[in-house]
Amino acid sequence: MGSAIACSRLSNSPHRSRARVLTKFIKWYDRDKIYNTAPLPFQISPSSIDDPTYLTHRRWMTRALELAEEAGSAGDVPVGAVIVNADDQMLAEAQNRRERDHDPTAHAEVLALRAAGQTLKNWHLNDCTLYVTLEPCPMCAGALILARLGLLVYGADDLKAGAVRSVLNVPDSAASNHQLAVLGGILESACRQQLQDWFHDRRRRLSNKGIH
Secondary structure, three states: OOOOOOOOOOOOOOOOOOOOEEEEOOHHHOOOEEEEOOOOOOOOOOOOOOHHHHHHHHHHHHHHHHHHHHHHHOOOOOOEEEEEOOOOOEEEEEEOOHHHHOOOOOOHHHHHHHHHHHHHOOOOOOOOEEEEEEOOOHHHHHHHHHOOOOEEEEEEOOOOOOOOOOOOOHHHOOOOOOOOEEEEOOOHHHHHHHHHHHHHHHHHHHHHOOOO
């Protein structure tokens, strides 16, 4: 299980390819994967992706799942987000509140970014990591870039609206002025199942009411 992990890096040339890089973790990382849309602000090596690091990612994603569960129980699509600093201290946490707040921008990531900025009294989040259960949408991906976020860690891919790798690649687009490192697939199965269960239950309840 100690086999090396090769992490590709994109060229620093201004004419570098926009091709996306996807490298799978070794087997004991389950189905997690690492994905960077630009030259990483730090060097990833086997020694920096070890059990303690992975367990830290799982711990914060577990908290994001708890927040997402609260959102789902309150009638919102279950998405949760947590932001931590370089010392692994939580700065902010949030859950999707679009339905409750009647606000189309009240996604978990945006609310967490706002709260973290207030905590730090600074909108620059270069040394911070944001954990979110679902791949960010175009709005949220843009907000992460504007916040100069250091690292994004997400759970499940969003095959319909994902703007980091699934549908769009906003962080690596010509409009992006920030190099964002991305780690995808942490607790992927749990995050995906949570969403599927919520939408299945919602469709069932609407069907029982005669709404199709």
